[in-house]
Amino acid sequence: MSDPVKVLVTGAAGQIAYSLLYSIAKGDVFGEKQPISLVLLDIPPMMAVLDGVVMELQDCALPLLAEVIPTADEAAAFKDIDVALLVGAQPRRQGMERKDLLKANVKIFKSQGAALDAHAKKTVKVVVVGNPANTNALVISKFAPSIPKENFSCLTRLDQNRAQAQVASKLGISNENVQRTIIWGNHSSTQFPDLAHAVVHVNGKLMPAQEAIKDDNWVKNDFIQTVQTRGGAVIQARKLSSAMSAAKAICDHVRDWWFGTGERWVSMGIISKGDYGIQEGLMYSFPVQIGTDKVVQVVPGLTISDFAREKLDATQAELIEERDCAFSFLEA
Ligand SMILES: NC(=O)c1ccc[n+]([C@@H]2O[C@H](COP(=O)([O-])OP(=O)(O)OC[C@H]3O[C@@H](n4cnc5c(N)ncnc54)[C@H](O)[C@@H]3O)[C@@H](O)[C@H]2O)c1
Numbered sequence: 001m002s003d004p005v006k007v008l009v010t011g012a013a014g015q016i017a018y019s020l021l022y023s024i025a026k027g028d029v030f031g032e033k034q035p036i037s038l039v040l041l042d043i044p045p046m047m048a049v050l051d052g053v054v055m056e057l058q059d060c061a062l063p064l065l066a067e068v069i070p071t072a073d074e075a076a077a078f079k080d081i082d083v084a085l086l087v088g089a090q091p092r093r094q095g096m097e098r099k100d101l102l103k104a105n106v107k108i109f110k111s112q113g114a115a116l117d118a119h120a121k122k123t124v125k126v127v128v129v130g131n132p133a134n135t136n137a138l139v140i141s142k143f144a145p146s147i148p149k150e151n152f153s154c155l156t157r158l159d160q161n162r163a164q165a166q167v168a169s170k171l172g173i174s175n176e177n178v179q180r181t182i183i184w185g186n187h188s189s190t191q192f193p194d195l196a197h198a199v200v201h202v203n204g205k206l207m208p209a210q211e212a213i214k215d216d217n218w219v220k221n222d223f224i225q226t227v228q229t230r231g232g233a234v235i236q237a238r239k240l241s242s243a244m245s246a247a248k249a250i251c252d253h254v255r256d257w258w259f260g261t262g263e264r265w266v267s268m269g270i271i272s273k274g275d276y277g278i279q280e281g282l283m284y285s286f287p288v289q290i291g292t293d294k295v296v297q298v299v300p301g302l303t304i305s306d307f308a309r310e311k312l313d314a315t316q317a318e319l320i321e322e323r324d325c326a327f328s329f330l331e332a
């Protein structure tokens with residue numbers, strides 16, 4: 001067997017982690033032959049709860065779980081890690097937008113950026129989940145200047161999965177028969193879930209999703225709004241933010257980064273290099289393909305309609321505002 005992959009999960013005593021840790025430890029992400037060393041970071045008041053999580057992981061008697069390291073110490077947590085899954089942050093409650101969390105949460109990512117810079121492997125792959133995810137990811141990348149910018153991402157895979165599931169449900173087909181749904185921009189209610197390039201298999205035939213749906217009003221209104229506001233709808237129903245679906249999306253995101261996507265397109269927040277006219281340096285969700293070398297590349301050459309352009313720019317404008325606000329808090 002190979003050496004363990006060292007995976008840090010922050011917010012390890014929280015609700016997303018409770019679903020996520022089992023999937024990682026049993027081999028859903030890094031494969032059924034890859035041993036895992038799990039590092040679990042949370043804040044000091046949560047250490048007793050974290051002890052319970054550690055007991056449960058032990059009681060799962062999983063063959064791949066080589067070691068579990070619970071800690072409240074950032075330096076110890078980031079030491080020599082291969083993968084950082086940064087979940088730990090306040091979740092939003094009913095009536096809040098994700099950017100309302102900015103003030104509390106950006107400080108966490110500044111401090112963790114310094115720890116990442118000082119202690120992690122330079123090849124570390126970073127996925128930010130804690131909201132507002134794009135801006136937190138941008139903050140941590142700035143405070144970890146020795147880690148290549150390409151190694152930072154934020155989670156928009158949950159939005160992609162939501163979009164895929166909405167289309168599957170509309171057409172009465174299975175989820176695997178819907179491909180190339182795209183999420184552009186911010187993991188917020190300004191994100192643009194885009195079906196212009198999506199394809200579906202219906203009755204054994206591959207066709208553009210919009211041709212199969214035959215309902216432009218649904219594509220341009222109901223679909224977009226449902227995906228944009230799905231996180232809020234879950235909060236309203238559960239009184240807690242999404243956790244099971246978020247954990248599943250994190251697994252999808254990391255597995256695809258680790259092994260590559262092949263011909264599939266997936267959406268993830270990455271630091272813009274200017275593709276599709278998006279300001280360089282912003283953490284923006286694009287459709288990407290990932291090679292077996294773990295290199296992420298934006299899908300090139302997509303036609304952007306006037307309708308799409310407006311949406312791409314609106315979510316970009318929100319990200320610029322969030323970025324400026326985050327850095328003003330950090331400088332204050
Ligand atoms: N990007 C996405 O798609 C997506 C989806 C769902 C939730 N989220 C976000 O993920 C975050 C976590 O959600 P949750 O439901 O697990 O919340 P939760 O409140 O159940 O758990 C968060 C955990 O983070 C811990 N924490 C707080 N500060 C920390 C720090 N500095 N270091 C380490 N741990 C810290 C808390 O003690 C808590 O145990 C929230 O910000 C939520 O909004 C993002």
Ligand SMILES: O=C(O)C[C@H](O)C(=O)O
Pocket residue numbers: 091092098131158230231232234241242
């Ligand atoms: O919406 C939230 O605040 C939680 C999460 O980001 C989600 O999309 O479910």
